[in-house]
Amino acid sequence: MIFLIANWVMLIPVACGLAISLVLSSDMVERPQDSWVRLSLRITVWTLLIFALIGFCLRATPLHFFWIIVLLAFASACWIWNYRFARHALMLVVLATRGDTQRLMAVTHYLLSEGRGYWRRKAWRLRAALAASYHWSAAATQAGLATEAQTRLALGLLKHDPGGTQTVRDMLTEGTVQRIALIRMTHRLVAASVSLLALAAFGATTVLLIMPTMGKMAQDYGHMISDRGLWQTLFLDGHVYLWFPLIIWLVVGLISVILLFPRLTRHIPLVWLDMGYYRGLTLQGCACMLRINPRAADVCRAVAEALPIPLWSARLRLAASAIDAGMPAPQALNQQRILHADEARVLALGRTPQAWAWTLEEIARTQRERSMARLDLGSQIASVLIVLISGGLIAVLAVALLGSLTNWVLHVVP
Amino acid sequence: MSDTESSPTAVHTAAAALPASGHLDALRLSLAAQLAPSGWRKSLHWLAQQIAAGCTWEDALHHGDWHPPATLHALVATALASGQPALIVLEVLESRAHTQRSWRTLLSSLAYPLVLLVIALGLTGFTMFMICQAFDSSSVDPLFGIRDIEQVNLVVADLRHTLYGIGITMAWFALLVITIGLLATPLARFNLLGHIPLFGKPFRWLALGDFLARLAVFSRHQATLSPLLQTVAASYGNDPLSMIADRVSLRIAEGMSLHQALHRTILSDRQAGVALTLIDLQTNDFSQSVTEASQLLEQMACQTCERLSFLLPLFVLLLVASLMWATWSVCSLILMAGFSLLSSLI
Numbered sequence: 001m002i003f004l005i006a007n008w009v010m011l012i013p014v015a016c017g018l019a020i021s022l023v024l025s026s027d028m029v030e031r032p033q034d035s036w037v038r039l040s041l042r043i044t045v046w047t048l049l050i051f052a053l054i055g056f057c058l059r060a061t062p063l064h065f066f067w068i069i070v071l072l073a074f075a076s077a078c079w080i081w082n083y084r085f086a087r088h089a090l091m092l093v094v095l096a097t098r099g100d101t102q103r104l105m106a107v108t109h110y111l112l113s114e115g116r117g118y119w120r121r122k123a124w125r126l127r128a129a130l131a132a133s134y135h136w137s138a139a140a141t142q143a144g145l146a147t148e149a150q151t152r153l154a155l156g157l158l159k160h161d162p163g164g165t166q167t168v169r170d171m172l173t174e175g176t177v178q179r180i181a182l183i184r185m186t187h188r189l190v191a192a193s194v195s196l197l198a199l200a201a202f203g204a205t206t207v208l209l210i211m212p213t214m215g216k217m218a219q220d221y222g223h224m225i226s227d228r229g230l231w232q233t234l235f236l237d238g239h240v241y242l243w244f245p246l247i248i249w250l251v252v253g254l255i256s257v258i259l260l261f262p263r264l265t266r267h268i269p270l271v272w273l274d275m276g277y278y279r280g281l282t283l284q285g286c287a288c289m290l291r292i293n294p295r296a297a298d299v300c301r302a303v304a305e306a307l308p309i310p311l312w313s314a315r316l317r318l319a320a321s322a323i324d325a326g327m328p329a330p331q332a333l334n335q336q337r338i339l340h341a342d343e344a345r346v347l348a349l350g351r352t353p354q355a356w357a358w359t360l361e362e363i364a365r366t367q368r369e370r371s372m373a374r375l376d377l378g379s380q381i382a383s384v385l386i387v388l389i390s391g392g393l394i395a396v397l398a399v400a401l402l403g404s405l406t407n408w409v410l411h412v413v414p
Numbered sequence: 415m416s417d418t419e420s421s422p423t424a425v426h427t428a429a430a431a432l433p434a435s436g437h438l439d440a441l442r443l444s445l446a447a448q449l450a451p452s453g454w455r456k457s458l459h460w461l462a463q464q465i466a467a468g469c470t471w472e473d474a475l476h477h478g479d480w481h482p483p484a485t486l487h488a489l490v491a492t493a494l495a496s497g498q499p500a501l502i503v504l505e506v507l508e509s510r511a512h513t514q515r516s517w518r519t520l521l522s523s524l525a526y527p528l529v530l531l532v533i534a535l536g537l538t539g540f541t542m543f544m545i546c547q548a549f550d551s552s553s554v555d556p557l558f559g560i561r562d563i564e565q566v567n568l569v570v571a572d573l574r575h576t577l578y579g580i581g582i583t584m585a586w587f588a589l590l591v592i593t594i595g596l597l598a599t600p601l602a603r604f605n606l607l608g609h610i611p612l613f614g615k616p617f618r619w620l621a622l623g624d625f626l627a628r629l630a631v632f633s634r635h636q637a638t639l640s641p642l643l644q645t646v647a648a649s650y651g652n653d654p655l656s657m658i659a660d661r662v663s664l665r666i667a668e669g670m671s672l673h674q675a676l677h678r679t680i681l682s683d684r685q686a687g688v689a690l691t692l693i694d695l696q697t698n699d700f701s702q703s704v705t706e707a708s709q710l711l712e713q714m715a716c717q718t719c720e721r722l723s724f725l726l727p728l729f730v731l732l733l734v735a736s737l738m739w740a741t742w743s744v745c746s747l748i749l750m751a752g753f754s755l756l757s758s759l760i
Contacts, residue, residue: 022598025605029654029661030678066739070732074725078612081721089714093688096710103692110691114684 016043086118091145094126099136135159149278149308153285156306160292276371282312282338283364287357294353296320296329312338329356339363439500440466446504449511450486457482458503461490471499488651496635496645505634506649509627509708513620516712516719520616523723527730534734538741539580542573545744569744604654605680612722615683616715622681623715625655626693626708633701640666686711 097103104126111123122143129139137155146152285303293299297320304316315336322332334344343363350356443462447455457480464474471494474480475487482490493502594603608618629646636642640663647659658679665675673694677687689710693703 022594022602022606026599026602027657028605029601029658029680031680031682066736067733070729070736073732074729077725077728078721081725085714085717085721088717089685089688092710092713093692096689096692096706106691106694107688110687114687116684119684119688 083118086122087145090119090122090126090143091140091151094136094140094145097136101130101136104130104136104139150281152308153281153303153306157285157288157292157302159306160289160302276367276374278309278312279338280364280367280371282307282309282316283360283367287360287364290353290357290360296332296356297323436465436468442500442504446500446507449504449507451514453483454486457486465500485651485653489649492632492645492649496632498635502631502635505631506628509631510624513624513627513712516616516620516623516716519716519719520613520620520722523719523726524613527726530727530734531730534737535580535584538737539577541741542577542744546570546574546577573744600652601654601657608680612726615685616718616722618681618683619686619711619715619718621655622676622686623708623711625659625681626704626711630701630704630708633704639672685714689714 093107094104097107108123108127108130111119112127115123122145125143126139126145129142130136134142135158137158140146141152141155146155282303285307286299289299289302290296293302300316300320300323304313304320307313307316315338319329319332319336319338322335323329327335328348330339330344330347333339333347334341339347346363347356347359350359440462443458443465447458447462450458460480461474461482464477464480465471469477475490475494489506490499490503493499493506496502594606598606604621608614608621610617625646628649629642632642632645632649636645643659643663643666647656647663650656650659658681662672662675662679665678666672670678671694673690676682676690676693682690689707692707692710
């Protein structure tokens with residue numbers, strides 16, 4: 001009864017808060033300068049928290065602890081993602097200023113006066129870099145806004161074209177969209193892994209709840225059962241079968257989570273997931289640079305310098321050396337596995353740097369689309385496989401359990 | 415309608431006799447109808463047919479057969495006063511369609527977790543209700559030992575309390591929604607939606623982006639800021655953004671800059687203020703600056719939606735898993751009591 005009363009009582013301040021909000025916000029077109037709305041909101045939130053705390057103290061079950069952990073995890077994830085969002089949003093703001101120092105300074109001034117936390121710190125660093133006469137793209141890198149590969153590549157290329165080209169800016173926007181799509185696909189895998197980890201834990205908990213009774217029965221009545229071995233395996237040594245799927249899911253989940261961090265994947269060539277993406281990025285960088293500088297070796301060096309991925313930078317440097325040594329550019333790029341053989345043949349058909357730039361752009365676009373399609377399909381197949389395998393495992397456990405129970409009832413109960 | 419939908423040859427002949435601007439306006443309105451929300455399409459098509467048939471804008475707007483939604487009427491009337499109605503309507507609807515794509519992203523990021531949560535809560539509630547009903551109406555008591563029946567009764571009482579809890583929470587939620595729906599003014603509803611955690615920020619940013627995009631469209635045809643804002647306010651009809659535009663216009667008349675006036679409204683916050691700072695630093699193209707700020711806000715809103723579309727389903731999945739776990743642990747307790755009964759029978 002106390003829970004019912006608490007339920008009703010705790011909703012009274014919510015109703016009061018709502019009524020106050022409805023009255024105050026019916027003609028509120030500017031952000032409130034007075035503190036009435038904030039005060040009513042705070043009273044509501046604190047009352048809710050106090051009642052929740054009282055309820056928790058009166059009756060705390062493992063489920064309550066689990067929910068608290070989930071809520072804390074959610075709050076932490078939001079906090080981490082706020083940083084990612086702030087960094088990306090600031091980069092978008094810097095790009096929107098189009099390199100105009102006056103606008104950039106105005107933005108930093110605003111952030112220093114009204115921003116908080118991460119925004120304020122980044123604005124401080126950005127202003128310091130601008131005051132030290134850095135180019136705006138270099139200032140953004142110095143301020144730590146360019147952590148992702150495509151951002152650093154685009155900003156690195158801007159050094160060679162101080163006015164800033166629309167192509168590079170488009171590349172940055174497009175690359176960001178693609179990166180987000182990649183992250184979403186990886187997230188799909190992580191979500192599948194985490195949800196199925198929960199499913200496996202759910203199955204394991206179920207069997208763990210039943211196991212002590214069943215184990216006791218196995219000891220008491222085991223001699224009366226024909227398939228005693230199976231009974232013994234399931235209910236006395238069954239923990240092996242429970243921990244096995246749990247560990248598998250844990251490993252899958254961890255690998256998926258590691259894939260979320262571009263800083264790690266950038267230095268690990270065996271992560272095939274992002275290889276197509278980085279190749280597309282490299283080729284797109286080359287295409288952009290070819291429009292600015294027609295010399296292929298210089299283009300390769302500039303992109304190698306701007307690209308923050310050691311493997312691809314090294315390949316580009318080797319290709320530049322080969323071009324300097326007299327090898328045709330398509331062949332050098334093919335030799336370093338930057339271009340496939342058929343792509344190199346298509347590139348060799350071009351006679352001018354503009355044609356090469358256009359061809360490289362098209363190859364990069366095709367590569368991006370292909371890698372995205374493959375990744376999309378791959379992540380969906382992996383999700384389905386994870387579902388099927390874990391469903392199969394749980395089904396096998398359930399069938400074994402029911403079979404043994406039936407066997408036991410048939411042999412022991414009569 | 416039958417007059418306007420006469421044979422194609424007749425319409426073509428009539429259209430050929432019209433000045434080119436009539437054709438162009440009709441074409442623009444037809445294009446606008448393709449981008450418009452479904453409730454506006456019929457009215458826009460009708461208007462396009464009238465203009466193509468040689469009717470003047472004033473006659474078409476005052477025609478007895480034209481019954482557009484209030485917001486569309488306000489937009490067309492304002493656009494007509496600005497000089498190039500068809501072009502303005504088309505541009506406004508183009509920018510609106512762009513914002514609508516972001517809206518759909520926002521709504522789709524919320525739809526899956528909400529549906530999943532409601533289904534999970536519904537199924538859990540139904541299972542609990544059925545278990546409680548079964549134990550209320552059955553005569554299984556004599557079959558259990560004293561210790562077991564006490565345990566089972568405790569579990570069923572817990573289930574009943576949980577069921578009450580879910581029911582009361584749902585009832586309160588429904589009451590809140592009905593209260594807001596019935597009592598709140600559009601502006602109050604806008605304020606409440608704009609202050610919901612996680613969802614509120616992108617909601618406000620998209621509204622601000624839409625407002626700026628419309629401001630940019632009208633600014634190409636009107637130079638002075640204060641009348642421009644009044645025009646934008648009129649074009650929104652009864653929408654809450656109309657009141658906001660009026661207040662911004664008032665603040666500008668008091669000597670405030672556009673950035674400051676917009677930043678004071680309920681649409682803005684600290685992060686949106688960064689985008690708004692770009693407006694006051696325009697070099698020579700006001701419309702371009704406002705468009706850039708609008709695009710920046712939309713990009714920021716989309717980024718937030720991306721975050722929501724990842725975090726919310728994961729969080730809801732964990733909650734649903736915990737609900738399943740709780741339901742199954744209750745069922746397994748009853749199962750254990752059943753095992754105990756079997757043991758006692760042997």
